[in-house]
Amino acid sequence: AQSVTQLDSQVPVFEEAPVELRCNYSSSVSVYLFWYVQYPNQGLQLLLKYLSGSTLVKGINGFEAEFNKSQTSFHLRKPSVHISDTAEYFCAVSSTGANNLFFGTGTRLTVIP
């Protein structure tokens, strides 16, 4: 079974400052990892995904994440945030033999002008 822990439920950050949203997972098998963003009253949009290969993954809107197998983490980062990045961010995991995604509880990023 897989599970995902997002340690921070809310992260406030000033505009143009860097941000890191933390995600840890647990799984007994190899996994694929994802970050999704959800804007108010909208569905989830894929930001980036780790399947294999380079542990540093670049996504849309300037976000990137690094897969760390030893620490079972997949933290999301952005060097300089914009007001438009205010949203809910979800980390998700899927085992290599499954089709379903298991989501964390989400982190609400609020960018302060």
Place this chain on the structure above:
Amino acid sequence: EAGVVQSPRYKIIEKKQPVAFWCNPISGHNTLYWYRQNLGQGPELLIRYENEEAVDDSQLPKDRFSAERLKGVDSTLKIQPAELGDSAVYLCASSLEGDRFGYTFGSGTRLTVV
């Protein structure tokens, strides 16, 4: 290309009443998912279809929830009777068969049971 279309966007019903949600996936997407997202939580899978076959419904509360995907395209999720705890956002997603990396989510239906 139209995305995953869900309707209605919002629904308010009294407890013990029935309710249904509709989903139209992206054209050509064989796999369809229904997720439930409780307030302050991440989405949780209810049921997954491959074409018209429900291949994973282990998390669907079958005493009151039902789903169908006739002809392997549109899908309907029904609750009868609804309970207060069913208040949530119901998300539909679709992907090409076997492509679990290419989910596309709809905007969801926000259900409020009063």
